[in-house]
């Protein structure tokens with residue numbers, strides 16, 4: 386399963402990229418707002434840090450205007466994936482962009498039927514929002530297993546990009562279900578490293594090593 390960083394914080398992306406764990410980045414208008422930076426400038430910087438897909442979202446709601454914004458955004462770098470909402474105009478835009486080879490991430494997916502539509506429109510990625518489902522009392526991960534079954538039934542190549550991830554259990558379940566990608570806030574990626582027995586074991590090894598009086602090299 387690929388890991389994308391769900392942030393427009395370039396310092397955090399740079400630090401995580403050094404671990405080799407970052408296969409791509411997703412942004413959205415809220416994350417750009419949070420960064421406090423110009424969308425073109427920050428997106429270009431992100432594209433210089435990671436080689437994989439970097440999602441940049443259009444904010445127009447009508448097809449022609451989405452196409453104009455996509456034209457501007459895709460010139461930022463070769464690894465840009467244009468993010469469009471799961472609407473009629475969004476999927477028209479998806480169809481047009483993917484037909485000429487541009488990567489498209491269809492966002493704001495909340496049902497498996499919506500994911501089916503996105504795949505039929507040729508989406509490169511579908512972004513089901515699991516955390517926002519959990520927030521309103523549904524099990525967001527059910528969406529992932531349903532989409533996996535549907536895509537496998539019809540051999541769709543659209544990658545399932547688990548979005549709105551809130552904690553490591555989402556990642557464990559996504560991996561067991563065979564999701565292609567999970568996009569995570571940096572703090573969730575870092576939480577994946579943690580286990581109290583890892584910390585305790587390391588502390589014990591270091592304490593015993595100290596007692597040997599040795600050093601390596």
Ligand code: E4P
Nearest residue numbers: 391411413512517548549550
């Ligand atoms: C990423 O593509 C999505 O925009 C993001 O994961 C949404 O996450 P949120 O529900 O925490 O805002």
